[in-house]
């Protein structure tokens with residue numbers, strides 16, 4: 001059966017070249033890079049090469065500015081906790097309402113259990129951050145600002161450079177969760193005002209369980225994990241050697257494909273989006289059309305529910321994901337869509353298609369061909385949908401509890 | 403994705419009795435688009451015999467909501483209204499071969515639509531006593547609204563009491579932090595520091611003898627028994643065969659939990675205590691649950 005993997009914002013396939021490169025480091029060169037014997041082979045050297053590759057991808061000046069971690073979540077947590085630890089007198093945090101749970105759950109915890117004041121900056125209907133609210137929240141009380149570079153659900157890109165410069169004026173540290181941006185947006189940390197940046201390997205064709213945190217030289221730092229001297233004592237624990245080597249190679253390849261992502265992948269995404277919207281009424285794309293990741297399409301299908309769409313897509317070989325509640329077990333649709341004030345009629349039926357450099361024309365064609373009949377089929381089942389479209393009249397479906 | 407049974411998938415992919423029933427003389431509508439699921443149930447009832455001649459549905463919702471609606475129509479066709487009223491959400495879940503705990507609300511919605519439709523036919527007012535909040539305890543499918551209500555009405559302040567009253571927290575214990583937060587909100591205090599509840603028998607998992615194992619299992623079941631007795635039920639250990647634990651349950655469960663959920667709660671708790679995977683199966687239940 002033909003299939004289409006359209007869930008690359010959730011995770012990507014490990015590139016076959018990456019896989020091939022790291023296998024010997026499981027079976028032959030398995031020594032600890034800190035050991036004196038040779039079972040480590042050239043592992044120590046390979047780790048430093050990997051660091052240089054990540055450095056190049058981010059446009060970082062010094063290799064000591066890259067700390068390898070276990071995932072994007074660890075990088076996010078480390079950055080915020082470090083920023084708070086070094087500025088004990090500043091008791092406020094600024095973030096956005098649409099961050100990943102890796103930031104939001106931590107902020108919620110800090111607010112409720114550690115007495116921090118957290119400013120959650122709202123977004124508009126296109127997912128754009130309110131710069132007015134941000135400017136108003138900034139003060140000398142703020143220890144750290146954490147704003148995602150690009151949103152994982154809609155692909156909307158925040159003006160993080162401007163925001164970082166504004167934070168600097170108040171002496172606040174600026175962190176960005178760039179997990180979705182790295183490899184899709186060209187970065188140059190040497191010319192940036194950003195102090196800390198998180199990335200995750202599995203979003204750019206490296207394996208799961210490897211991440212990195214960039215910390216600008218001169219930024220004071222407190223480790224989250226204490227123990228051995230690894231990563232210059234800034235992240236203790238024996239190195240995930242295979243993960244780091246993989247991330248290095250994946251970073252090289254991401255840099256090589258940056259142009260491709262922003263031309264070919266973007267064109268495929270645009271074709272997919274237009275192809276579906278041309279056929280399906282009462283559907284619309286989410287996010288900021290002007291500033292959006294090249295690979296992400298978030299489409300809301302009104303009057304039906306996302307999990308049901310995903311199950312039917314999955315049956316015809318299409319893997320996507322939804323902003324719907326039902327996939328996560330909660331009853332609320334995604335916090336991102338709600339923050340954007342997407343009406344409930346549409347938020348529950350929102351599907352995210354996310355492409356990668358591996359996505360083919362044929363996959364896009366499959367999605368364009370299969371999606372419209374699935375939407376139609378579910379609408380025929382929906383009490384909110386009549387013979388000729390949504391039922392909007394007064395005697396429409398009005399159940400007992402709302 | 404969810405671990406749906408084949409029956410759920412089958413009734414979702416090939417739903418039965420969908421669409422508008424033109425000759426309907428009883429209609430029940432529950433749910434709302436903001437909740438993420440809504441169901442309109444349409445019945446054609448024979449006015450002389452009260453027999454449900456035909457039933458159809460329209461559902462906005464996830465896979466299990468559509469499957470539950472379909473199951474409901476299959477269950478009630480040919481029954482009299484009084485017979486149909488005996489159908490509970492557990493019957494719907496059972497017809498589907500079980501639902502994930504987080505999805506039990508779909509079967510509840512089905513049962514509610516049925517009651518609403520019959521009330522509509524009889525010209526009665528159907529009042530919804532439905533309360534819904536974020537799902538807190540996945541082991542026992544208890545939401546925040548219920549925990550809050552019970553805590554408020556009974557002046558509860560510890561997780562243990564909440565478990566005693568609602569079962570929430572009685573399984574894998576992973577919801578304890580959330581329960582503590584709810585309690586703190588209800589009691590208007592800062593959350594108490596997480597007290598190491600009970601040292602959850604973490605001792606090195608040295609190979610246990612069969613006798614030790616049975617002792618541990620029966621201790622857990624003894625510990626959980628009061629919760630069942632609160633609901634007028636009981637639970638007994640019947641047999642242990644390797645990693646399969648057989649229990650007999652009687653009486654009813656609180657609210658809308660099926661025996662399936664209760665069992666998964668016990669199972670989680672046993673795994674936590676024993677530090678190894680076990681499977682809990684109901685031993686022959688003379689008359690199972692029935693709320």
Ligand SMILES: Cc1ncc(COP(=O)(O)O)c(C=O)c1O
Nearest residue numbers: 071072073100102152177179200
């Ligand atoms: C924006 C964003 N931040 C953080 C993460 C978490 O990354 P990881 O899975 O490596 O912990 C993700 C991944 O889902 C993400 O999309």
Ligand code: FES
Nearest residue numbers: 539540541573574
């Ligand atoms: S989730 Fe509450 S005990 Fe398992």
